[in-house]
Amino acid sequence: MIDDPYNALKLENQLCFPLYAAARKIVGLYTPLLKPLGITYTQYLVFLVLWEQDGIAVGELGKKLHLDTGTLTPLLKKMSQDGLIERTRSSIDERVVTVMLTRAGQELREQARDIPRQIAQCVSLPQTDAQDLYRMLYQILHE
Numbered sequence: 001m002i003d004d005p006y007n008a009l010k011l012e013n014q015l016c017f018p019l020y021a022a023a024r025k026i027v028g029l030y031t032p033l034l035k036p037l038g039i040t041y042t043q044y045l046v047f048l049v050l051w052e053q054d055g056i057a058v059g060e061l062g063k064k065l066h067l068d069t070g071t072l073t074p075l076l077k078k079m080s081q082d083g084l085i086e087r088t089r090s091s092i093d094e095r096v097v098t099v100m101l102t103r104a105g106q107e108l109r110e111q112a113r114d115i116p117r118q119i120a121q122c123v124s125l126p127q128t129d130a131q132d133l134y135r136m137l138y139q140i141l142h143e
Contacts (some may be wrong), residue, residue, distance in 0.1 A: 029122045033115050037108055038082070042067075042075055044112070050085070050101050051109045058087075058097045066141065084108070 034044055045075045048139055049056065049064050056064075062072050076099060079085045084105040090096035123134070 025120070026123070029119055030115070033118055034112075037111055038110070039084075042071075043079055043084075044115075046075065046079065046085075046099075047101075047105065047108060047112065050105065051101065054102045055098055057090075058099060061099060079105075 030041045030044065033042060037044075039047070046061065049061055053095050058069065058072060058076065061067075062069060065072070067075075076085065076087060080087050083102055086100050086102055088098050088100070088127060090098065123130070
C-alpha cells in the first residue's frame with residue numbers, strides 16, 4: 001500500500017539501522033586485534049587521541065570522541081589503574097583533569113601500528129567509496 005502511514009517505521013527504511021549494524025561490525029573486527037594489547041575499542045579511541053595530542057583535558061578528549069564524562073570517567077579510571085595513563089588535576093582550576101600517557105601507554109603505539117591496515121584489509125570498500133562514506137559520516141557528526 002503506497003499511502004501506508006507506517007512505512008517510515010519499517011526497519012529497512014531507517015538510516016539509523018545500517019549505521020548501527022555497520023558500526024557494530026567494524027568494532028567487532030577490531031576486537032581480536034586489540035585483545036592481545038589488553039585494551040577495548042573505546043580505550044583504543046582514547047589512545048588514538050593521546051598518541052596525537054598527549055596531555056589533553058578530559059573535556060576536550062570527550063569532545064573529540066563524542067563521549068560524555070559519565071562514559072569517559074570510568075574508562076579513564078580503568079586505564080589509569082592499568083598503568084596506561086595518568087590523570088592530574090590542574091593547579092589553576094581543580095575542575096580540569098588532564099590525561100597523559102605513561103611509558104606503557106606510549107609503547108602500545110608501536111604494537112598498534114598495523115591495526116588500521118589490518119582493518120582496511122577486512123573491509124571490501126573501494127577507496128573512493130570509503131572516502132565518501134567518511135565525509136558523509138563526519139557531515140552527520142558535525143550537524
